[in-house]
Amino acid sequence: MKNTTKNILIFDTTLRDGEQSPGASLTVNEKVMIAEQLAKLGVDIIEAGFPVASSGDFEAVKKIARTIEGPVICGLARAVDADIDCCWEAVKYAKRPRIHTFIATSDIHRDEKLRKSKEEVIASAVRAVKRAKGYCDDVEFSPEDAGRTSLEYMCDVVRAVIAAGATTINIPDTVGYTEPEEFAHRIRTLFEKVPEARDIVVSVHCHNDLGNAVANSLAAVKQGATQVECCINGIGERAGNASLEEIVMNLKTRRDFFEADTRINTRELFKTSRLVSNLTGLEIARNKAIVGRNAFAHEAGIHQHGVLQSKATYEIMNAEEVGWAGDTIVIGKHSGKHAVTALLEEEGYLLNEEQTNFVTEKVKELADKNKTVERDDVLAIAMDVIGQLPDQEKRIRLEGFTVVTGSGMTPTASVKLLIDGTERIGTGVGDGPIDALSKAVWSLIDPSVKLLEYNLKAITGGTDALADVSIKLQDAGGRIFSGRAVNEDVIKAGVQAIISGLNRAMNASGGK
Numbered sequence: 244m245k246n247t248t249k250n251i252l253i254f255d256t257t258l259r260d261g262e263q264s265p266g267a268s269l270t271v272n273e274k275v276m277i278a279e280q281l282a283k284l285g286v287d288i289i290e291a292g293f294p295v296a297s298s299g300d301f302e303a304v305k306k307i308a309r310t311i312e313g314p315v316i317c318g319l320a321r322a323v324d325a326d327i328d329c330c331w332e333a334v335k336y337a338k339r340p341r342i343h344t345f346i347a348t349s350d351i352h353r354d355e356k357l358r359k360s361k362e363e364v365i366a367s368a369v370r371a372v373k374r375a376k377g378y379c380d381d382v383e384f385s386p387e388d389a390g391r392t393s394l395e396y397m398c399d400v401v402r403a404v405i406a407a408g409a410t411t412i413n414i415p416d417t418v419g420y421t422e423p424e425e426f427a428h429r430i431r432t433l434f435e436k437v438p439e440a441r442d443i444v445v446s447v448h449c450h451n452d453l454g455n456a457v458a459n460s461l462a463a464v465k466q467g468a469t470q471v472e473c474c475i476n477g478i479g480e481r482a483g484n485a486s487l488e489e490i491v492m493n494l495k496t497r498r499d500f501f502e503a504d505t506r507i508n509t510r511e512l513f514k515t516s517r518l519v520s521n522l523t524g525l526e527i528a529r530n531k532a533i534v535g536r537n538a539f540a541h542e543a544g545i546h547q548h549g550v551l552q553s554k555a556t557y558e559i560m561n562a563e564e565v566g567w568a569g570d571t572i573v574i575g576k577h578s579g580k581h582a583v584t585a586l587l588e589e590e591g592y593l594l595n596e597e598q599t600n601f602v603t604e605k606v607k608e609l610a611d612k613n614k615t616v617e618r619d620d621v622l623a624i625a626m627d628v629i630g631q632l633p634d635q636e637k638r639i640r641l642e643g644f645t646v647v648t649g650s651g652m653t654p655t656a657s658v659k660l661l662i663d664g665t666e667r668i669g670t671g672v673g674d675g676p677i678d679a680l681s682k683a684v685w686s687l688i689d690p691s692v693k694l695l696e697y698n699l700k701a702i703t704g705g706t707d708a709l710a711d712v713s714i715k716l717q718d719a720g721g722r723i724f725s726g727r728a729v730n731e732d733v734i735k736a737g738v739q740a741i742i743s744g745l746n747r748a749m750n751a752s753g754g755k
């Protein structure tokens with residue numbers, strides 16, 4: 244190992260760019276849970292959100308700034324005063340706050356979106372950086388769509404914002420358009436034309452539209468970039484961002500090539516990946532590098548033989564290194580609250596006393612039915628509990644239901660609901676038991692609310708597996724609400740998930 248190994252800062256934007264993934268929306272508590280795990284993983288900077296975007300975003304950034312120790316806590320702000328002021332109000336509680344401000348610099352964005360001249364854009368950027376500097380020392384600036392900005396102009400912008408006090412310059416390939424050699428050339432030219440960039444942090448933020456996000460980021464590191472912006476599981480806008488676990492394991496496994504490393508505790512990678520996937524509902528492809536289910540599986544006989552002789556024949560990393568084999572707590576029939584609490588903590592799930600008791604009870608109940616309870620079952624039950632609404636927000640309650648189905652007949656269902664305290668009975672027929680039941684529910688509620696998605700997943704193998712149902716609804720105003728339920732009965736899980744989504748829609752609309 245050489246002494247020249249330099250440290251690459253890992254800037255995690257799972258909670259900002261990652262949360263912009265279509266279909267992934269997180270509650271404030273879920274974001275705090277992920278931030279806590281990111282701190283355990285050892286990321287250098289957490290981009291916690293875009294405070295001006297919504298009150299929920301603001302609250303999440305503020306709470307993370309207040310509670311998470313270790314990483315720098317960063318908020319995003321457009322290059323306008325109101326955004327920067329709002330961002331500071333949220334991040335100021337952190338021990339080490341950062342304001343990240345940006346403005347688009349490519350011709351297409353300047354002409355079509357901003358309608359500003361090159362000089363006006365530079366003036367706005369400088370003004371924004373100075374305003375942010377008035378609040379804190381740590382200021383990051385991004386020329387949005389840098390990947391499609393003329394190199395000369397990009398250098399002009401960077402020179403101006405460094406002079407204004409920016410301490411990190413981030414070069415984003417916002418639309419995932421560049422190729423690794425081009426992106427490397429861009430970073431190399433930046434250091435040549437703006438030598439003062441060597442005294443600050445040069446960062447990159449690459450999107451994966453052509454599948455080049457990780458390759459582009461690494462090509463930039465090779466040219467001297469010292470911060471990489473990335474997301475757990477590579478989630479993010481459209482095709483996503485560079486995947487954190489892939490960046491980190493490239494740098495670690497090929498330290499000989501990059502002469503660089505990170506401060507990430509790689510043994511926390513798998514756990515973090517699973518937590519983010521469970522909370523966002525964004526599944527990980529089985530063949531995903533590092534964290535996919537098949538990443539360390541050997542199928543071909545000749546490979547298995549080789550691995551049995553010596554792991555190094557077909558494995559360039561070992562599974563333990565990324566935290567695959569860390570399951571030290573086994574859940575069984577006699578596991579009490581202690582074991583359940585330890586497991587939830589180990590996995591990064593923060594539950595209160597009451598929620599933990601509920602999970603423990605449910606685990607015992609399942610074990611008593613002679614079901615084998617696996618780690619994933621416990622996590623699914625915990626997810627179900629985290630998603631529960633407080634009692635006063637449950638305006639619709641399920642009192643009971645029946646479904647009649649079989650071969651050669653039309654499934655029929657009836658459902659008894661308590662809606663705002665009034666008992667109502669609905670009936671329906673459908674293509675299958677769930678369809679019939681949902682028709683029965685819809686015979687009692689506002690028909691303008693539509694079911695957009697219905698996803699069913701079996702948690703672990705076997706016909707007695709827990710069923711995990713997640714649904715999405717849309718109201719007349721186009722707002723989307725999600726619902727989720729876990730149950731050993733697949734039909735019950737389905738109807739409970741629908742009712743949980745309907746409660747969210749009703750609470751949001753206020754009336755009926």
Ligand SMILES: [Zn+2]
Pocket residue numbers: 260417448450479480484
């Ligand atoms: Zn992005």
